[in-house]
Amino acid sequence: MAPTFPPIYLLKWNLEHDPKELHRLEEEIDVVFDIKEAKLVLGKVKLKRRAALELRKLGLDTEEVVTTESEPDTDTDHNHHEEQIASQIVPSAPGNPPAQRLAISPRSTLRPSDETIKVLDLAWYTGSLNAGKLLPIEDYLVYEGRIKSKILPVKPKQTLLPAQVEPRRQISTVSPTQRHFRTGPRKFGGNSVHSSSQPARLLHKTTSEDEAYAALPPIPKYLHSPYSCQRPTPLHCPNEDFLSELRIIKQARNLKGDEVGVRAYSVAVAAIASYPYSLTSALELSRLPGCGSKISKLWQDWKTLGHVEEADEARSDPDLQVLDLFWKIHGVGEASARDFFSKGWRSLDDIVEQGWDRISRDQQIGVKYYDEFLQRIPREEVEKIASVILDYANHIRDGFRMVICGGYRRGKPDSGDVDVVLSHPNENATHRFLVELLESLERDEYITHRLIVSMKNSDRGQNPLNWKGSMPRSRGGFDSLDHAFLVWQEPTWPSKDEDLKGNPDARNPNVHRRVDIIISPWKTAGCAVLGWSGGTMFERDLRHYCKQQLGFKFDSTGVRRQDNGEWVDLEKGDGDLLVKERRVFSGLGLEWRDPTERCTD
């Protein structure tokens, strides 16, 4: 069992490079933030002088009290105060429960000339934890000082505990220009998401370490969750400039084949993107999930130096530029990008001239439409394409429902591709439907290429009844969805007829677009909509959450139990696709997140 510690103040010196660790310690130790409340001071300090200096910075002017034989370089020997306190907090018999010996009243204060203050090495704390009891302090004592006088701290010190700050006060202290992201809790879907135990953020001209800590804005409750699917992550956040730097590094790691780094940066980016305040310190950042000492250090550099070295290197590395150029080809990932590079290719022309028949069909299409695929698709065009698809679907079989998913649904002003989920309340209507839909779209020349057509569902059984009958046995692959990944081009353009008269081979000037069409069985269409709407990290965390917290396996084809693979129906009942999506959220024990709050990347 953990020993009971007296009130402890933690010196931040030498811990500042690692705000995450600092914060972890502060939480674990349950430190007091006013040194006047502390009975002990812990820190990563080794030298008396440094300890005295740090105390002085906190407003305590001390003179050294000379003590034990373990402090040979001290000069005097009269320290009865210290012995008194030591005997109170150090168990005389190692086996005894330490709490009994803690005669110190927890909130008594240190008084000038009356008491001494002791600075111990942090190792005393960890050692005591390991031992399960308070260790003798002698071996860890770095400095003991008698308080000569209390002086004003070097910088004005925020001594109020968080809860003591009047919540209203900040509104009048924040200037209109500062107000944007700073004032009060922002509302996300009307839920109260903010911790109430933390102060509202105050803006100060000065920022001592303590003040910075005490004045930190509240961590929104949702940011205590490591799962980005439990947090609202809007498209825009107050820290986008810093996020751009992290994304640069992330992509550099990607191109270098550092999967783990990519993941780490993705997690951090997602956490920061859901943080509703403009960051003011590395410490503040380090409280967020996925943001450890490295990310905090990057922030510190970015803030103080104005740039992040690793991001600068990435931007100016010509090899990385080439890898990035290749990586942006549809069908080329980091491995192929580096493969191409290793063949000596440095441009798209090199690929065309030297490697055309050594690359895959997908990659050929990717090279051919390189510029077009990189062009963003405005929302109106996404809607136009989707409505064509829905019209064609309903023309074949009436009653189809559709949701445009992907970045469009997250509210992005433009998209890299178009994702539509189609379903039909009649279970049989979706079976082997995709082929028909594609054929009719092809007949009218909307589709120039098929990149993928996956029809696990429809190929599975010719017979829908058979398929339906085997549903409960659903072990991987039964009630899957049909999926087509296409190259799309609007077949008409204003001057088409004239152009064709002049030249029968006149080129269609419309930009080629990538279009995903998903045909989902009705009973799992909510999962399909959910699975195709979130950002990458949102979806990854959703799966992770289901697995870890619920023992479920989630994907866009449905929810299954992990142990026996049995299908879990979370969408029972009437309602459209969006209602079914909501049912999946609540069935998974998740708060509803609007699609515009799933912008994790």
Added chain:
DNA sequence: AGGCGGTACTG
């Protein structure tokens, strides 16, 4: 110290 999302396609 170990682990990092799940699935289905192509080649």
Added chain:
DNA sequence: CAGTACC
């Protein structure tokens, strides 16, 4: 099987 795609 490795690589890439989708989110």
Added chain:
DNA sequence: GCCT
């Protein structure tokens, strides 16, 4: 790189 961070978390468990």
